[in-house]
Amino acid sequence: MLRLYDFWESGNCYKVRLLLSQLGEPFERVPVDILQGQTRTESYLKRNPNHRVPLLEWPDGRTLAESNAILFCIADGTPFLPADPWSRAQVLQWMFFEQYSHEPYIAVVRFWHFTEQVEQNINTLPGKMYGGYGALGVMEQHLATRTFFVRDTYSIADIALYAYTHVADEGGFELDRFPAIQCWLSSVSEQANHVAITDPVGVEISLAL
Amino acid sequence: MLRLYDFWESGNCYKVRLLLSQLGEPFERVPVDILQGQTRTESYLKRNPNHRVPLLEWPDGRTLAESNAILFCIADGTPFLPADPWSRAQVLQWMFFEQYSHEPYIAVVRFWHFTEQVEQNINTLPGKMYGGYGALGVMEQHLATRTFFVRDTYSIADIALYAYTHVADEGGFELDRFPAIQCWLSSVSEQANHVAITDPVGVEISLAL
Incomplete structure (x- = not known):
C-alpha cells in the first residue's frame, strides 16, 4: 500500500489526500508534526533530505517529494491528467x-x-x-x-x-x-469522491520519526 | 518559428535558451526589459497575465509560461526528458x-x-x-x-x-x-551544444511591448 507522510493542516499534503481519495487508492497515513520538528529528524531526512511534507513512499521503498510532482505521477494514465x-x-x-x-x-x-x-x-x-x-x-x-x-x-x-x-x-x-x-x-x-481538508482519510499508522 | 520573450540576465529565461540551443531548434528572441516594467504593459499582459518571463509563443499564437513547464513541453520525446x-x-x-x-x-x-x-x-x-x-x-x-x-x-x-x-x-x-x-x-x-548565459543565441527581433 502507498504510504503518505502527512500533516493535516497542510494544503500541499491535502492535494495528495484528495487525489488518492478520488482515485479510490487505499493508503497509509503517517502523521508528521512539522511544528515539532519531525521533518528534521535523522530518520525523516533519510526519506526526504529536503525536510518537507508531503512525501509519498511506495512498498518497495521508493519515495517522491514535492506535492505537484506526486500529483503528476499518480494521476498519469487517469482522467485527472489529460493525455495530450x-x-x-x-x-x-x-x-x-x-x-x-x-x-x-x-x-x-x-x-x-x-x-x-x-x-x-x-x-x-x-x-x-x-x-x-x-x-x-x-x-x-x-x-x-x-x-x-x-x-x-x-x-x-x-x-x-x-x-x-x-x-x-x-x-x-x-x-x-x-x-x-x-x-x-x-x-x-462537487466532484465525485471529494473530501475536505479536515476529513479523516487513509489508514493512520504511527512511526517513530 | 518559436518566439521566446526573454531577459538576458534571467536564469529562468536562460534555461529555455540553453535547451532550445541543445535541441538545435531555431527561435526568435524578443528582449523584454523587466527592470523597465515591460512585463506589465497591456500588450504583454495579454500574452502572459502573470507578468513574467520567459514566455514561449508558437507560430499559431499559443503561449506557455513557467520556465520548467516550457522545458518539460519542448523536451518531451527527446533525450533531455526520460520516457519512463x-x-x-x-x-x-x-x-x-x-x-x-x-x-x-x-x-x-x-x-x-x-x-x-x-x-x-x-x-x-x-x-x-x-x-x-x-x-x-x-x-x-x-x-x-x-x-x-x-x-x-x-x-x-x-x-x-x-x-x-x-x-x-x-x-x-x-x-x-x-x-x-x-x-x-x-x-x-561540457555537454554538446552548451551555451553560456551571456551567449547571444536566437534571432533577435524587436516588438513594441
Whole structure:
C-alpha cells in the first residue's frame, strides 16, 4: 500500500489526500508534526533530505517529494491528467504558477495566522498580501470564461490550486471579491469522491520519526 | 518559428535558451526589459497575465509560461526528458524543488546584488542566504554519488538547477564549499551544444511591448 507522510493542516499534503481519495487508492497515513520538528529528524531526512511534507513512499521503498510532482505521477494514465502534450504542458504551467506565485503568498500568510506569527512578520505582510491578491487576480481572469483550468475538465491543475485557495480566507484574503473563483471552488467541491481538508482519510499508522 | 520573450540576465529565461540551443531548434528572441516594467504593459499582459518571463509563443499564437513547464513541453520525446514514468516523476520533483526551495533564495539574492537592492533587503538577507545554502546542501548530498540528477543522464532537471546554481556566486554564495556541485557544474557545461548565459543565441527581433 502507498504510504503518505502527512500533516493535516497542510494544503500541499491535502492535494495528495484528495487525489488518492478520488482515485479510490487505499493508503497509509503517517502523521508528521512539522511544528515539532519531525521533518528534521535523522530518520525523516533519510526519506526526504529536503525536510518537507508531503512525501509519498511506495512498498518497495521508493519515495517522491514535492506535492505537484506526486500529483503528476499518480494521476498519469487517469482522467485527472489529460493525455495530450499541450494539455499536459498547461497543467504543468498552472502547477508551477501555484508553487511560485500562489503558495508562497497565500499559504504562508495562512500559516502565520495558524501559528500566531502574524505580529512578528508584520513588515513583510503587505507584500505577501499583495502577491496573494495578484495570484487570485490571475486566476479570476482565467476562470471568467472557463469552468476548470485546463480543457474545461477537472484535473490535477484544479486540485493543486484548490488546496490553498479554498482556505485563503484563513489568511485574511477576501474571496468574495472573486466571483469566478467562488464558482470554480463550488465546481471542484462537487466532484465525485471529494473530501475536505479536515476529513479523516487513509489508514493512520504511527512511526517513530 | 518559436518566439521566446526573454531577459538576458534571467536564469529562468536562460534555461529555455540553453535547451532550445541543445535541441538545435531555431527561435526568435524578443528582449523584454523587466527592470523597465515591460512585463506589465497591456500588450504583454495579454500574452502572459502573470507578468513574467520567459514566455514561449508558437507560430499559431499559443503561449506557455513557467520556465520548467516550457522545458518539460519542448523536451518531451527527446533525450533531455526520460520516457519512463518514474524517471519523469523524479525530474518533476527536482524541478519543483528548484522553483520552491532554490530559486526564491539563490536567484532572488543574485537579483538584489544585480539591482543594488541588497541594502534595502538587509533584514531578510540572512534568511535568504540560509535557505539558499540549505538548497545547495540538498543538491550536494544527492550529487555526492551521482553525475546527474536523474538516472545519471543529463536531463532538463540538470538544466533547471544549473541555471541559477552556476551563477550563485554573483549573490555571494560560496560554491567552493560544495565539491560535488562543482563537479556537476563542469559536467553540465561540457555537454554538446552548451551555451553560456551571456551567449547571444536566437534571432533577435524587436516588438513594441
